[in-house]
Amino acid sequence: MQDYRSNRERTEKTKAALIAAARALFVEKGYAETSTPEIVAAAGITRGALYHHFEDKRALFRAVVKEEAFAVTAAIEAATPDRLSALDALIAGSNAYLDAMRVSGRTRLLLIEGPTVLGYLDMKQLDEETTALTLQHGLEAALNPGNTSGIPADALADILSAAFDRAALAVDTGGDADRYRAAIAHLIKHIAG
Numbered sequence: 001m002q003d004y005r006s007n008r009e010r011t012e013k014t015k016a017a018l019i020a021a022a023r024a025l026f027v028e029k030g031y032a033e034t035s036t037p038e039i040v041a042a043a044g045i046t047r048g049a050l051y052h053h054f055e056d057k058r059a060l061f062r063a064v065v066k067e068e069a070f071a072v073t074a075a076i077e078a079a080t081p082d083r084l085s086a087l088d089a090l091i092a093g094s095n096a097y098l099d100a101m102r103v104s105g106r107t108r109l110l111l112i113e114g115p116t117v118l119g120y121l122d123m124k125q126l127d128e129e130t131t132a133l134t135l136q137h138g139l140e141a142a143l144n145p146g147n148t149s150g151i152p153a154d155a156l157a158d159i160l161s162a163a164f165d166r167a168a169l170a171v172d173t174g175g176d177a178d179r180y181r182a183a184i185a186h187l188i189k190h191i192a193g
Contacts, residue, residue, distance in 0.1 A: 018053060065114045102171065163187065
């Protein structure tokens with residue numbers, strides 16, 4: 001039992017070191033300009049260990065992006081306790097999304113490099129497992145039972161998600177976060193009202 005636990009702990013430690021080193025390099029240099037020898041050197045791990053845990057550089061990149069996406073989801077969930085009304089939760093969640101996307105390098109990884117490297121379908125699937133799912137559930141709660149318009153919550157969530165991403169990109173390049181928060185809140189109130 002002790003050997004199993006120590007092997008598992010070593011495995012997790014090695015994977016975490018690879019992901020952390022890769023993240024730093026992908027943010028600094030971009031996916032295309034980052035080599036696997038640079039990643040293993042930065043992680044202090046052998047190249048064999050990299051390929052033992054990840055099929056290739058793309059699989060390691062996917063692990064980095066997945067970790068970032070789950071961090072954003074965790075921030076949204078922390079900002080939207082059950083005691084909030086559905087509308088207040090949507091607004092708090094959108095603010096939490098913009099705040100979470102301000103972590104250095106996150107916008108580049110999730111909104112620029114991710115779709116380029118992994119492709120639209122892979123990123124959409126990851127989004128559906130994380131932030132898009134929380135957004136859709138929030139919209140369903142805010143629209144129902146008053147959703148007499150028949151607006152499909154999944155399509156609306158997809159469109160709003162794109163708006164949130166555009167706002168995150170704007171804020172990342174120097175846009176006023178408060179202006180985007182106000183615009184998103186207005187949009188959500190209009191949709192849910």
